[in-house]
Amino acid sequence: VAEVAPRIEAPPLAVLRHQEHFEDLARQEHASHLGMWVFLASEVLFFGVLFTLYAGYRASFPNQFALAARHSDLALGTVNTYLLLLASFLVAWSVAAIRTERARLAGLLLWGAALLGAVFLAIKLTEYRHHFADGIFPGRYYAFAELPGRGPMAFFTLYYVTTGLHFLHVTGGVLLLAWIGWRARRGDFDAVWHTPLELSGMYWHFVDLVWLFVWPCFYLLR
Amino acid sequence: VRRSRHRSEPGAGRRHPTMITYVVTFVALLVLTTLTFALSFLPHGAWSVPVAVAIALVKSALVALFFMHLIEEPVSSWAAFVIAFLLVATLIGLALLDVTSRWLVHPPA
Numbered sequence: 299v300a301e302v303a304p305r306i307e308a309p310p311l312a313v314l315r316h317q318e319h320f321e322d323l324a325r326q327e328h329a330s331h332l333g334m335w336v337f338l339a340s341e342v343l344f345f346g347v348l349f350t351l352y353a354g355y356r357a358s359f360p361n362q363f364a365l366a367a368r369h370s371d372l373a374l375g376t377v378n379t380y381l382l383l384l385a386s387f388l389v390a391w392s393v394a395a396i397r398t399e400r401a402r403l404a405g406l407l408l409w410g411a412a413l414l415g416a417v418f419l420a421i422k423l424t425e426y427r428h429h430f431a432d433g434i435f436p437g438r439y440y441a442f443a444e445l446p447g448r449g450p451m452a453f454f455t456l457y458y459v460t461t462g463l464h465f466l467h468v469t470g471g472v473l474l475l476a477w478i479g480w481r482a483r484r485g486d487f488d489a490v491w492h493t494p495l496e497l498s499g500m501y502w503h504f505v506d507l508v509w510l511f512v513w514p515c516f517y518l519l520r
Numbered sequence: 521v522r523r524s525r526h527r528s529e530p531g532a533g534r535r536h537p538t539m540i541t542y543v544v545t546f547v548a549l550l551v552l553t554t555l556t557f558a559l560s561f562l563p564h565g566a567w568s569v570p571v572a573v574a575i576a577l578v579k580s581a582l583v584a585l586f587f588m589h590l591i592e593e594p595v596s597s598w599a600a601f602v603i604a605f606l607l608v609a610t611l612i613g614l615a616l617l618d619v620t621s622r623w624l625v626h627p628p629a
Contacts, residue, residue: 328594335597339604346608353612354619379553387546390587394539496589503587510579514572518560 311491327493334497338504345508348460352515355452362449367519369434369445370457371425375517378418379509385414386506389475389499392482399489401482408479408495411502415472422465429454457516464512467505474498537586545586552579 308314312323320326356363392407433441436458440451478498481487487495556575559568584590590598 331593332597332600335593335600339600342601342604342608346604346611349608350612350615354615357616357619376557380550383546383549383553386549386583386587387542390542390545391539393589394537394542397536500588503583506587507580507583510576510583514556514560514576518556518572520560520564 311486311488315491315493323491330493330497334500338500341504341508345460345463345511348456348463349511349515352456352460355449355456359449359452362445362447363453364519366445366450366453367516369432369442370517371428372517374421374425375513378421379513381414381418381421382506382509385411385418386503388414389502392479393492393496393499396482396487396492396495397489401485401487404487404492404495405479405482408475408482408498412472412475412479415468415475415502419465419468419472422461422468453516460512461516464505464508467508471498471502471505475502536592537589541586545582548582549579552582 315326316323317326320329388407388411392404392411395401395404395407429435433443434454435441436455437451440454442450442454475498478495482492482495552575556572559571559575562568584601590601
C-alpha cells in the first residue's frame with residue numbers, strides 16, 4: 299500500500315515574520331513604521347538646512363537669484379515633477395495591490411515607478427550636461443560668462459548641492475523599488491505582512507515630497 | 521475605507537485608504553502642480569512666495585497623509601514627522617530674520 303506523504307504547509311508570513319520580542323505582528327509593524335517616520339524626520343532636517351541656506355542667500359541676492367533661475371530648464375524640470383508624481387501614484391497603487399493580495403501586480407507597479415525614476419535621473423543628467431557646457435560649475439569653479447557675480451554663483455552652488463543630494467536619494471529609491479518589486483513578485487509579501495514594501499514606498503514618496511519644494515525654488519522662480 | 525478584521529492583524533482598527541483615495545490624491549496633486557506652474561508666469565508680487573510655499577505645503581500634506589499613510593498612523597508617528605517640519609520652519613524663519621536685519625545692527629562702513 300503506497301502511503302501518501304503528508305504535505306507540509308508552510309506557515310503563513312504573519313507567523314514567519316513575527317519577531318518574538320514583539321507581543322504581536324501589529325506592534326511589530328507599528329515599531330517599524332515609527333522607526334521609518336523618525337528616519338524621514340531626520341531627512342526633513344537634512345534637506346531643511348539646504349532650504350535654509352537657499353532662503354538666506356535668496357534674501358541677500360533676490361534679483362540675481364531670479365535671473366539665475368531663468369537659466370534653469372523649466373520644461374525639463376516640470377516634466378520631472380510630473381514623472382515623480384506619477385511614480386508616487388504607482389507606488390501607492392502597489393500598496394493597495396499587496397493589501398488585496400495581488401503580489402505580482404504590486405511588484406510590476408514598483409518596477410514601473412523605478413523605471414520612471416530612472417527616466418527622471420536621465421533627464422537630470424542631461425540638464426547637468428547642459429550646465430557644464432555653459433561653464434556653470436559649483437563654488438569657485440563657477441565660470442558662466444552670461445551671469446557673473448556672487449549671487450548666481452550662490453544660486454548654482456545651492457542648485458548643485460540640493461539637486462545632487464536629491465539625485466542620490468532618487469538613485470537609492472530606484473534601486474530599492476527594483477529590489478522590493480522583485481521580492482514582491484517572488485512572493486515575499488502578502489496582504490497581512492508587507493512591511494518592507496510599505497516602508498520603501500514611504501521613502502519614495504518622501505523623495506517626491508522633497509522635489510515638490512526643489513522645483514519652485516530652482517525652476518519656477520522668474 | 522476598510523477596517524482590518526482581527527486585532528492581531530497589522531493595521532488592526534486602522535482605516536486603510538482605498539484605490540479611489542489614491543486616484544483623488546493623484547489628481548489633486550496634478551491640479552496643484554499645474555496651478556503652481558501657471559502662477560509662476562504671473563507678474564510677481566508680495567504674495568507670490570507665500571502662495572507658492574502654501575501650495576507646496578498642501579501638496580506635501582496630501583502626499584504624507586494619503587500616499588505615505590500618515591492618516592492611518594498613531595500620534596507618535598505624526599509627532600516625529602510634523603515636529604521636523606516645525607523645526608525647519610523655525611530654522612528658516614530665524615535665519616531670514618538674521619540675514620534681513622544684520623545691517624541694522626552692523627551698518628556697512
